[in-house]
Amino acid sequence: MSLDKDQVQHIALLARLKLADDELDETVDKLSRIVDFVDQLSAAATDDVLPMAHPLNESQRLRSDRVTETDERDEIQKNAPAIEKGLYIVPKVLQ
Amino acid sequence: MSGQWEVVIGLEIHAQLATRSKIFSGAATAYGAEPNTQACLVDLGYPGVLPVLNEEVIRMACKFGLAVNATVARRSVFARKNYFYPDLPKGYQISQFELPIVEHGELYIKDADGNDKRIGITRAHLEEDAGKSIHEGLDGSSGIDLNRAGTPLLEIVSEPDLRSAKEAIAYMRKIHTIVRYLEISDGNMAEGSFRCDANISVRPRGQKELGTRAELKNLNSFRFVEKAINFEIERQIELIEDGGKVVQETRLYDSDRDETRTMRVKEEANDYRYFPDPDLLPIEIDEEYIEAVRRTLPELPDVKQQRFVKEYSLKVSDAAILTVNRALADYFEAAVAAGTARAQVVANWVIGDLAAALNKDGLEIVTSRIAAGDLSGLLDRIDDNTISGKIAKEVFDAMWTGEGTADEIIEARGLQQITDRSAIEAVVDKVIVANPSQVAEYQSGKDKLIGFFVGQVMQETGGKANPGQVNTILKEKLAR
Amino acid sequence: MQELHTQTLTQLAAGMQRGDFSSVELIEVLLGRIESLDQSLNAFITVTADAALAAAARADDARAAGDAGVLNGLPVVHKDIFCTKGVTTTCGSRMLENFVSPYDATIVERLAAAGAVVLGKTNMDEFAMGSSSETSYFGPVRNPWDRERSPGGSSGGSAAAVAARLAPAATGTDTGGSIRQPAALTGTVGMKPTYGRVSRYGMVAFASSLDQAGVITRSTEDAALLLGVMAGFDQRDSTSIDRPVPDYVASLAKSLKGLRIGIVRQHFDAGLEEKTAAAVRESLAVLEAQGAILTEVDLPNLDLSVPTYYVVAPAECSSNMSRFDGVRFGHRAKDPEDLFDLYCRSRGEGFGAEVKRRIMTGTYVLSAGYYDAYYLKAQRVRQLIAQDFNKAFAEVDIIAGPTSPTPAFRLGDKTDDPITMYLNDIYTIGANLAGLPAISTPCGFVDGLPVGLHLVGPHFGEETVLRCAHQYQQQTDWHEACPEGYQ
Structure with a gap:
């Protein structure tokens, strides 16, 4: 296994995913297989090759600084699980 | 106390850019609206929506770069900074990481001896602001207002060239002055349009390597910046002198108690997993554009x-x-x-x-x-x-x-000054007649009494006599 | 008259134009078929019968008023990954089970503006992450050619619906082959245009630098017709390209005489099932007979395309999926202890196993200490793969080969090993990594199951790709075959 349980649990933590206990073993197994599989990239000769982030070699287009949006809060918040006083409610945020 | 210690400070200033609409959406940036009424689908990170860059932020960043004698990147890239926080709707902040739009700038402040001191500006990059968490009146929960989410920020990062709270303040004021001159930020600290984080460390004078630094977050007034930095400097020196060690951490300044304290430790070490944002393409700026912006600099x-x-x-x-x-x-x-x-x-x-x-x-x-x-x-x-x-x-x-x-x-x-010589002479004569003993004293050498006579004349004229003329005429007449 | 459900969009358009039938009549026929036949396939997540009938009535009125758009009254179905105002957009996930978009995706808007009538939203692999349409929260889609088999994925619902004559045309999305592979496995035509040709606005993102919307139809003519409406610049998508849209339908007629077709040496290596290889070879002979010139070309890094994809796509996915946190929309865990618990359980419960695996893979390859070895490395190999295509297109006009290494596989056959599943996309992924237009057209049967011919063109070479597939269809009738029970 290229990944162990601790690593997988750390990844799950970073990704904010709760894995059930029975899910963990399977995840360790499958993620390890995926990592082993993509490891074959290391053999590729890529010196002097520029990383490619986009399929087309274009540059960013800009929009003019105009306000085009209107208030649609009530419509938008119909999808929200918990709303109070127009705010999205979450368990207490501590600092 | 601090004689043998050298203080090293670097500032990260966040200046909110004074655009009408947000950096990646057409929602308004006006301050103080009802919660979430200025948060459109893009600001909320709705499924399927995409960012489109506001041209004004590029112009503003470019202006700033030119004003601080920096390099404006011909090609810069937006990256995603990934972390979970309720005021960050997409679970990532669109920022710039490896290729910022402005690099290698500088400005000058006065040091303690009044000499010019160069402060390096490592970089300035564009990013989107987050929303706000509200804790009051929500029955133990927090409420999220995303009106501020997506507001454009220019984060200006200094070199660790500052050696005292005073220098830090001088630098911060200078940046504040510049962004307002350029009209790229209103600099309103009360509304959070201009705020700063400070990286602070101390080291024995003469030591080359830097001490362990603490980061002070969200300092939002000049007064607090100074107090917080000074508190933190003293804390670190005392800690080290007592045999302790400074821990690398983020601290918050509590203005009520005038102290800094550790922010709650997160569940994991920061791992922001920066990578180029695939929804945005590289920003390319040519010489012509930069020159056109340069011509607009005040x-x-x-x-x-x-x-x-x-x-x-x-x-x-x-x-x-x-x-x-x-x-x-x-x-x-x-x-x-x-x-x-x-x-x-x-x-x-x-x-x-x-x-x-x-x-x-x-x-x-x-x-x-x-x-x-x-x-x-x-x-x-x-x-x-x-x-x-x-x-x-x-x-x-x-x-x-x-x-x-x-x-x-x-x-x-009727406040016109009396400049008519005969009118002033008449008053002078009257004052001389009314004060024979002072006249005698003056004439016997007590020159200082001239002030008394001027005062009397001014009083008589309701302050309207020309003081210079009064003086001349008095001296002439008293000399006789 | 040929029965309505068996006609292509092009035929239906002509029939309505002649006044042979109304849009309402047509829509009623198809809604009836969906009602009676879809339980055997599970191709639909939502059927919008009432809205469809109302839209059909409006289309008939518009036609009567002489105000008919190019798709006036013609039925389409949308993959349930496109945001549709007022109708749920689930992405096949529990996370978005009840999500109602407040806006329409650009392509939804454009098709509606041309008069198209939406019958419903089709089933798919959860968030388009899969090649079998088995990872849907709403159950697997079945292949109309053999209901024990997968229709491929992730646009399996769209492909199955078109193959079973429940709808003449469907939209889909293709990140690594998600339109072309299900098209091949269901005997339909699947087209993915050049990256940036069709707006991604309103299409729920999986891997933003690879995702592209396209179509699944029963003829290339129909694909050209739909694509012409969907394509074009959209200022809401920064990666959309501002470039005129050619008349794709008009481009179909030109013969293949002199067209240089590249045959990739590496395509026929081990892994390609023999009978599929034979069907593809036969189709190449058909093209040659039409005047095309076959040349061998190399894609030396072909074998690296799948591992490259399985770094780049999960990396982008891990970040794209972070917005699903139970706060503003989507599934929210009950009674969270604290914020951390809210995040972890909402996401843990809302996402299925494959989505979680991809998020975790992406999180891993971007994390401190692994970024250079995986993500950056994959971006460099991606460049090599794109360069391979550039070199090939210096010599040929189009590249031809198999769409998928095997015909449809049995449901459950590949769910145990992610790698076997991933390798299904070996022939299709390159076009996504390089952003190229590509089509899959039916080219024969293996043991009663359809297989596809894959044609890839250079950037913005849609006309060549469509023309080649269309001319091939003029000489063959594979694309007209209909699965038993759905005639």
């Missing part, structure tokens, strides 16, 4: 200050005060241009009486009750001896309360 504070000293023969300290604020400098220049008074006299009035009046009424120079041309009109009357400087203060107060122009007030109140 005269910058340092240059303006030097010019004020040279062109108007102002004291350096006065020129510095007048050029902190572009509107104030403009006011001063307008007042000088409109009249005949000497520039230094105008400066004295602007920095003195006018500044005090503005301050008292909580006004800004742009909302001054006395326009530059009107102030000039008042100073002209001093210059042409219509009124004395003392009377001018009375006229100024009347102008401030809206009674009219200087000329109208002088006319209405």
Whole structure:
């Protein structure tokens, strides 16, 4: 296994995913297989090759600084699980 | 205490850019709207929506770069900074990481000895602001307002070149002045448009490597920055002198207690997993664009200050005060241009009486009750001896309360100075006759008494006699 | 008259134009078929019968008023990954089970503006992450050619619906082959245009630098017709390209005489099932007989395309999926202890196993200490793969080969090993990594199951790709075959 349980649990933590206990073993197994599989990239000769982030070699287009949006809060918040006083409610945020 | 310690400070200043719409959406950026009424689908990170970059932020960043003598990148890239927080709707902040739009800038501040000191600006990059968490009145929960989410920020990162809280403040004020000169940020600290994080460490004087640093978050007034940094410096020195070690951590300044404290430790070490945002393409800027922006730059504070000293023969300290604020400098220049008074006299009035009046009424120079041309009109009357400087203060107060122009007030109140020699002579004669013993003392050599006689004459004339003339006539008559 | 459900969009358009039938009649026929036949396939997540009938009535009125758009009254179905105002957009996930978009995706808007009538939203692999349409929260889609088999994925619902004559045309999305592979496995035509040709606005993102919307139809003519409406610049998508849209339908007629077709040496290596290889070879002979010139070309890094994809796509996915946190929309865990618990359980419960695996893979390859070895490395290999295509297109006009290494596989056959599943996309992924237009057209049967011919063109070479597939269809009738029970 290229990944162990601790690593997988750390990844799950970073990704904010709760894995059930029975899910963990399977995840360790499958993620390890995926990592082993993509490891074959290391053999590729890529010196002097520029990383490619986009399929087309274009540059960013800009929009003019105009306000085009209107208030649609009530419509938008119909999808929200918990709303109070127009705010999205979450368990207490501590600092 | 700090004799053998050297303090090392670097600042990260977040200046909110004064655009109408957000950096990646067409939602308004106005401050103070009802919660979530200025958060559109893009700001909320709705499924399927995409960011489109506001051209104004590029122009503003470019302006800033040129103003601090930096390199404006011909190609820069937006990256995603990934972390979970309720005020961060997408679970990532669109920022710039490896290729920021501005790099290698600099500015100058005065150090403790009054000498110019260069402070390096490592970089300035564009990013989106997050929303706000609200904790009051929600029954133990927190509420999220995403109106601020997506507001454009320019994060300006200094080199660790600052050596004291005073230098840090001087640097921060300089940046504040520059962004307002450029009109790229309103610099309003109370509304959070200008705030700063400080990286602070101490090391024994002479040591080369840096000490472990603590990061102070979200300092949002000049006063707090100074207090927080000083508290933190002392904390670190005491800690080390007591045999302890500084821990690398993020600390919050509590202004109520005037202390810094550790922020709650997160569940994991930071791992932001930056990578280029695939929804946005590289920003490419050409020479022509940069030159076009350069042509729009205003005269910058340092240059303006030097010019004020040279062109108007102002004291350096006065020129510095007048050029902190572009509107104030403009006011001063307008007042000088409109009249005949000497520039230094105008400066004295602007920095003195006018500044005090503005301050008292909580006004800004742009909302001054006395326009530059009107102030000039008042100073002209001093210059042409219509009124004395003392009377001018009375006229100024009347102008401030809206009674009219200087000329109208002088006319209405009969405040014209008495310059008729025979009229002044008559009063002088009367004063000499009424005070024989003082005359005798004066004539026996007590020169200082001249002030007494001037005072008597001024009192008799209600302050309207020309003080210079009074002096001359008194001396002539008493010498006989 | 040929029965309505068996006609292509092009035929239906002509029939309505002649006044042979109304849009309402047509829509009623198809809604009836969906009602009686879809339980055997599970191709639909939502059927919008009432809205469809109302839209059909409006289309008939518009036609009567002489105001008919190019797709007036013609039925389409949308993959349930496109946001549709007022109708749920689930992405096949529990996370978005009840999510109602407040806006329409650009392509939804454009098709509606041309008069198209939406019958419903089709089933798919959860968030388009899969090649079998088995990872849907709403159950697997079945292949109309053999209901024990997968229709491929992730656009399996769209492909199955078109193959079973429940709808003449469907939209889909293709990140690594998600339109072309299900098209091949269901005997339909699947087209993915050049990256940036069709707006991604309103299409729920999986891997933003690879995702592209396209179509599944029963003829290339129909694909050209739909694509012409969907394509074009959209200022709401920064990666959309501002470039005129050619008349794709008009481009179909030109013969293949002199067209240089590249045959990739590496395509026929081990892994390609023999009978599929034979069907593809036969189709190449058909093209040659039409005047095309076959040339061998190399894609030396072909074998690296799948591992490259399985770094780049999960990396982008891990970040794209972070917005699903139970706060503003989507599934929210009950009674969270604290914020951390809210996040972890909402996401843990809302996402299925494959989505979680991809998020975790992406999180891993971007994390401190692994970024250079995986993500950056994959971006460099991606460049190599794109360069391979550039070199090939210096010599040929189009590249031809198999769409998928095997015909449809049995449901459950590949769910145990992610790698076997991933390798299904070996022939299709390159076009996504390089952003190229590509089509899959039916080219034969293996043991009663359809297989596809894959044609890839250079950037913005849609016309060549469509023309080649269309001319091939003029000589063959594979694309007209209909699965038993759905005639």
